[in-house]
Amino acid sequence: MRRVAIIGTGQTRHARCRDDASQPELVREAAAAALADAELRPADIDAVLLSNMELFEGRAFPELWAGEGAFACGKPCMKVATGGTSGTSACIAAFHQVASGLFDTALVVGFEKHSEGHTQTGMALTDPFWDRAVASGALGNFALSISEYMTERGVTERQAALVAVKARTNAARNPHAHLKSPEVTVEEVLASRMLAHPVRLFDMCPQSDGACAMVVASEECARRACSRPAWVKATATRHEQPYLGDIDRRLCAMRTLRDASRAVYAAAGIIDPLAELDVAEIYEPVTYAELAWYEALGFCEDGGAGRLIEDGVTSMDGALPVNPSGGVLSTNPVGASGVIRVAEAALQIHGRGGARQVDGARLALATGYGVYAWADAVVLGAEP
Amino acid sequence: MNVDLHGSIGVAGVGQSGPSAADPRSIPEMVLDAVERALGDAVVRWVDIDAVVTASVDLFDGLTASNVAVTEVIGAVMKPETRIAADGLCAAIHAACQLRAGACRTVLVVAHGKASMAPRAAIEAWAVDPIFLQPLGVNFSTIAGLEARLLCDRDPEAVERWGHVVARRRADAAPHGVAAAVAPEDVLAAPVLASPLTQAMEAPPADAAYAVVLRADGDGLPVRWVAAGHDLEAHAPGDRPLSSRPGLRRAFDRACRSAALAPDAPFGLLEPSCRYPHEEDLLRQVLGAACKSAAISPGGGLYAGDAPCAAGLGRLVDAARRLRDEPRLGRALVHGAWGPAGQGQAVAILEAAP
Numbered sequence: 001m002r003r004v005a006i007i008g009t010g011q012t013r014h015a016r017c018r019d020d021a022s023q024p025e026l027v028r029e030a031a032a033a034a035l036a037d038a039e040l041r042p043a044d045i046d047a048v049l050l051s052n053m054e055l056f057e058g059r060a061f062p063e064l065w066a067g068e069g070a071f072a073c074g075k076p077c078m079k080v081a082t083g084g085t086s087g088t089s090a091c092i093a094a095f096h097q098v099a100s101g102l103f104d105t106a107l108v109v110g111f112e113k114h115s116e117g118h119t120q121t122g123m124a125l126t127d128p129f130w131d132r133a134v135a136s137g138a139l140g141n142f143a144l145s146i147s148e149y150m151t152e153r154g155v156t157e158r159q160a161a162l163v164a165v166k167a168r169t170n171a172a173r174n175p176h177a178h179l180k181s182p183e184v185t186v187e188e189v190l191a192s193r194m195l196a197h198p199v200r201l202f203d204m205c206p207q208s209d210g211a212c213a214m215v216v217a218s219e220e221c222a223r224r225a226c227s228r229p230a231w232v233k234a235t236a237t238r239h240e241q242p243y244l245g246d247i248d249r250r251l252c253a254m255r256t257l258r259d260a261s262r263a264v265y266a267a268a269g270i271i272d273p274l275a276e277l278d279v280a281e282i283y284e285p286v287t288y289a290e291l292a293w294y295e296a297l298g299f300c301e302d303g304g305a306g307r308l309i310e311d312g313v314t315s316m317d318g319a320l321p322v323n324p325s326g327g328v329l330s331t332n333p334v335g336a337s338g339v340i341r342v343a344e345a346a347l348q349i350h351g352r353g354g355a356r357q358v359d360g361a362r363l364a365l366a367t368g369y370g371v372y373a374w375a376d377a378v379v380l381g382a383e384p
Numbered sequence: 385m386n387v388d389l390h391g392s393i394g395v396a397g398v399g400q401s402g403p404s405a406a407d408p409r410s411i412p413e414m415v416l417d418a419v420e421r422a423l424g425d426a427v428v429r430w431v432d433i434d435a436v437v438t439a440s441v442d443l444f445d446g447l448t449a450s451n452v453a454v455t456e457v458i459g460a461v462m463k464p465e466t467r468i469a470a471d472g473l474c475a476a477i478h479a480a481c482q483l484r485a486g487a488c489r490t491v492l493v494v495a496h497g498k499a500s501m502a503p504r505a506a507i508e509a510w511a512v513d514p515i516f517l518q519p520l521g522v523n524f525s526t527i528a529g530l531e532a533r534l535l536c537d538r539d540p541e542a543v544e545r546w547g548h549v550v551a552r553r554r555a556d557a558a559p560h561g562v563a564a565a566v567a568p569e570d571v572l573a574a575p576v577l578a579s580p581l582t583q584a585m586e587a588p589p590a591d592a593a594y595a596v597v598l599r600a601d602g603d604g605l606p607v608r609w610v611a612a613g614h615d616l617e618a619h620a621p622g623d624r625p626l627s628s629r630p631g632l633r634r635a636f637d638r639a640c641r642s643a644a645l646a647p648d649a650p651f652g653l654l655e656p657s658c659r660y661p662h663e664e665d666l667l668r669q670v671l672g673a674a675c676k677s678a679a680i681s682p683g684g685g686l687y688a689g690d691a692p693c694a695a696g697l698g699r700l701v702d703a704a705r706r707l708r709d710e711p712r713l714g715r716a717l718v719h720g721a722w723g724p725a726g727q728g729q730a731v732a733i734l735e736a737a738p
Contacts, residue, residue: 001486022515048616053448054469060443060511061469064723067616074634077616077728078478081442081469083449093466093478100484102642122448237464242452259462371452 002099003384005222005229007215008038009343009350014178014210014331017115023062026211027069027111030336034107034213035071037352038225042071045215046103050079051090051110052335055122070109070213084283085237086110087212087338088368088376092235094216104218110336111211119207119334131244138285139204141244141372143196146288149251150198155291157198159306161189163287164202164329166315171326173355178208178331203287210333212340219384230349230364231384234267236260240373247373251289254296256375257367261297268379270363273320274299274313278361279348280322281341283369284329290322293367316358324348324356338368338376345380393483393609394602395734396490397426398701402592403689405562406500411445414593415496416457422492422595433597434488435464439475439495441693443510444502458494471495471657472697473720473730476596477612480732483600493596495698497691499589504692512724513620525586527621527724529578532662534627536580543580546661547572550585550687553661557684563588587659590689594697596704606711606737607704611645613638614730621725629666631729632719636670639731648673652713653706654680655699657721659690666726667719679713682706696720696730703734711736 010033012018012026021029027050035042048070050063059065063072063079070077080090087110094106123137131141149155168184171177184202192202222229238256241247248255261273270276282297284290291305299320300308308314314322323329325344328337345364347353353361362383368376399421401407401414409417423430436458440450447453451460451467458465466482468475472495479491508524536542547568555565566574566584574584602608615638617631618624624631640647651674658664658681668675681687683702686695696719703716715735722728 053442055442055448058443058510059514060441060507061723063469064511064616064727065513065619068619072616073618074631075616076614076635076638078474078614079469080466081449082451082465082467089466093481096485096487097478097481099487100481102481102484126448126452237466238462239455239460239465241461242455256462371449 002101003219003231004095004098004216005231006346007217007222007226007229008034009214009346010034010037011176011212012210014176014208014333018209023111023113024066024069026113027066027109030211030213031070031107031109034215038215040215040225045071045075045105045107047097047106048072048075048077049090049094049106049108051081051086051339052079052112053081053083053086053122056119056334057113057117066111070107082370082374084334084370085338085368085374085376086335088342088378089237091339091342091378092237092376095232095235098216098218104221106216107213108216108339109211109213110339112333112335113209114207115209127243139196139199142286143199145250146198148249149288149292152252153303155288155306157190158186159291159309160203160287161186162309163290164189167323167327167329170316170324170356171330174325177326179206199286205285205328205332208331208333210336212336212343214339214343214346228350228382230346230380233379233381234264236263236377238375244372250373251292254292254373256373257293257296260375260377264377264379273297276363277320277365278363279324279358280320280365281325281344282322282367283338283341284327285369321358324353324358341366341368342378349380349382392602393480394599394605395596395607395609395704396599396605397422397597398704399425399595400592400698400701403562403590403691405590407591411453411496411498412457415454415494418593418595419458419494422597426597428490428597430459432490433459433492434490435482436460436492436494437475437479438465438467439470439472439693441469443507444497444692458492470728471720471722471730472594472694473700473718473732474614476697476700476732477614477730479598480609480612483598489600491598493598493697495694496593497694498591499692500591504589524724526578528660529581530621531626531725532581532660535662535665546585549661549664553681553684553687556682557688561684561688562590581660585661587686587690590691592689592691592694592698594694594701596697596700606708608735608737610733610735611639611643612732617727619727626725629670629726633670635729635731639733643733651675651678651715651717653703653716654678655703655716656681656719657686657695657699659686693722700732707734707736
């Protein structure tokens, strides 16, 4: 496969309500930042891929209106939309389109403006016969699966709270993040409002307004334009049954993420991910999911995630920092959240992470999560 | 998967469900029907499919991440699936990119649209600029009327000609489509949709699902995928010339460059996604000499039934079948469009095997 790399990234300021910017303006803010980071002009971009979930804002074909913000006029442009994985899937689509030889450069822009819609309503439009009444939105179905996960693996509320503390503390070092709480404590997390047992307010991701963009380039272009490209070493996507009741032990098994991660590890030559990866940006919509993902991603054995977070293995000074950006728990414009994961992983390879930089990061994992159990995995490296 | 790609991409199989004015089946049932037909046509099994690319639009389906409705019936459980929210031909273009990239060897492309359960005019109104245009009640039909009016002002005989074009398309589509044939004078006498377009000039909305199997090692197949191009125009109607289609021009030029074809290289078959007759004029403007001797929509094109955002893949299905049946046609241009006044444009070039 033709080599491709990420040579620039850009993000907006993410917030609960960005009423200072329309959707196209948010898109432009991120797109312009990514181009500036790559030291390219709009004319240097061959194609554009957008990601967004239109029912969250109630706009049909939002890319038709917001595409101009991504400098897409007069260029090949299409939108990828697969729920939470929209952003990672749009990145993978861009990798494939550039790798096909059809384009030398592609701009990916993910965006969402939850403040202009009603996200819970958008997420309630699941299967109308079985799921809508009992498992709509992110909260209800996660509460069910988390209870099962806690029972089977012995994960505790306190261990989940440690994930929340790590995320919000890391986010304080990220100038783009939505929720920043450098002083938050485990006790405060455990004292936060119960939403649906066992999930508390501080366990959940926010709804954010924001956008994130990246420039993807062919090998020739990347070597010419970027001193330290983030090379795409492997990608994988796995989708799962659409009815929650058909998914066996969802968080415990998470077979999509297990399979996708094993596929990218094999393609990238990774045998021991905990030892070999330098940093991971994983899509964790709720604290307990991060723990379940540790197990699915092979960072530890099944049942070992609680110990991993207690030992600080995934904190900024641990063996494998997970989500230096603060993750989805701190910033969540859904159409952009997957792009942010890949962009933050690329930023680490670029060595431009600022206060959230992991020293010497050369191999990074980014993942996407969507619907009930869809998964994307991407491995980036400092070497092709 | 990392496929060492040699040779060309081939259209291995096609299938469709509908078009129907109101299919009583659910979307998954319609899609499964189309997919099983395509797999049967390609003589492949579910396990032979490496990846799936789908096209659908959430607001038409009333379902967030609307591909969630079809994950099982497209065989995407534990497989890579990419869902494009645009015309179905874009899904095929992305699938061809995956094949060219060597990411997979066989891709299933699926698009569905069920107009009977969607308030199309309302959804299309929600697709225009919410600040300046939505408050005016603008939708895709009213913008099409503006385009047609501009063409009429230059050519006073255009409307009468369109009456004949629509009558011809409807007659060709009637045996397998959702609407009856209409005489040219009745096309012109129908109630006004958006002056000068009449309601009979609009392709009838329909329910349909289409499926196509594309294969990397397509040299031995009767129909080859040669090249493609797509483009996004400016959004505001006031920001672009409505009496021409520069976006279609760019998409076509990209496809020709990619195929190393001269822009006037002749096509034997055109399968355009023209919802209104003036759009054929705009297409002819772009293609010029390339379409002089081409058969245009022999099956009636979208007048057989216009399934929202599935139509472009439907054109691909029709073109592939016709090239297989009539290889003497040689080269076909397939066209998809989405958005107001064809803001999004996509074309693909197919060739019959020599």
